[in-house]
Amino acid sequence: MIFVLGATGKVGRALVPALLDAGAAVRALTRDPAKARIDPRAEVVQGDLDTADLPALLDGSDRVFVLTQGHSADREAAVARAAARAGATHLVKLSTTGVHFGQTDPITRAHAEAEQAIREAGPAWTILRPGAFMDNRFAWRDSIREENAVYVPEGDPASALIHVRDIAAVATLALTTADHEGATYELTGGEALTTAEQVAILSDVLGRPIEFVAEPQSAASERMMRKYGWPADAVDGFFALKRESAEREHVVFGTVERVLGRPPLNFAEWARENAAAFAYHYGG
Structure with a gap:
């Protein structure tokens, strides 16, 4: 068991x-x-x-x-x-x-x-x-559905999701x-993508333009607490983790392919699988 x-x-x-x-x-x-x-x-x-x-x-x-x-x-x-x-x-x-x-x-x-x-x-x-x-990108769901926009903290690094x-x-x-x-x-995944590249892939899969907006950490923190209900200590922990991992998130490890005998699933595949979650809300 x-x-x-x-x-x-x-x-x-x-x-x-x-x-x-x-x-x-x-x-x-x-x-x-x-x-x-x-x-x-x-x-x-x-x-x-x-x-x-x-x-x-x-x-x-x-x-x-x-x-x-x-x-x-x-x-x-x-x-x-x-x-x-x-x-x-x-x-x-x-x-x-x-x-x-x-x-x-x-x-x-x-x-x-x-x-x-x-x-x-x-x-x-x-x-x-x-x-x-990759599932962390569900955090973009509401802003994509309601505004056709993605808000990310300034300096968000490329990541091998x-x-x-x-x-x-x-x-x-x-x-x-x-x-x-x-x-x-x-x-890790098999490639490191900037946040802008991830947004471009989602835009292509959804068949409509999505605006990419980089915002100061203070605005991003307020959004996480107000919009997503994160407690302040969780937000602080998240940004502490991001600060330490920023220079390393792009590193690609070949472990998935070595262990599974196939390439890792990529972000475009994830986006196609989850396109319905980002369906546009006409009229707001």
Whole structure:
């Protein structure tokens, strides 16, 4: 049995069906099964990592995909220890490329500490370190639909964005085969695109011009809090991460092709798959 934490998140939504398609038995954790849209082939378990009896929750799971809300090092360390006590034999931790580059922002530090806890817990482990997700561009959805415009912070760097299905595909192999134990994988897409190039690709796929607007960080921060409901500390953490990763987001790792035996999915493919999400709202 494979226990999947973060089953309703960006990676988890792709990972659960990928594991099921590979023939694995999957147990997926969610706080609210009634609202969660989890593949019906999976066993869905209700629980909260902060209040649950973790060894009991993980009992019967021999492999665990470790991803927690807020990337709390303490929470993930507790999961790793509980998984070991419950008899798990393999932990797969979702981290970030920032750890590879030695970044010191709060998000990356938490991942680095959690990685160490995973390695020390006892079971075999695999660490996945993806870069920025293509799905992050859903943050542009409202402004594209309502204004045919994309607003980004000034100086936003070129980024080797990765498709979450590629992350899920690598995680599936790590969780279902023995060839990836003790491995640490940096995962990116196959090309680095500037934000303007990403907007141009979306514009071409949607068949209409989209304005690219670079705005000061203060305006971008206000937009994230007002429009998207981000708390101030999350916004500060995001920009701290961006400042540290800016010079490295363009770095392309060949891991996806090496592990999967095919090129990574590209941003144009992602844009075509998700074109309906950006459909224009006539009349505002």
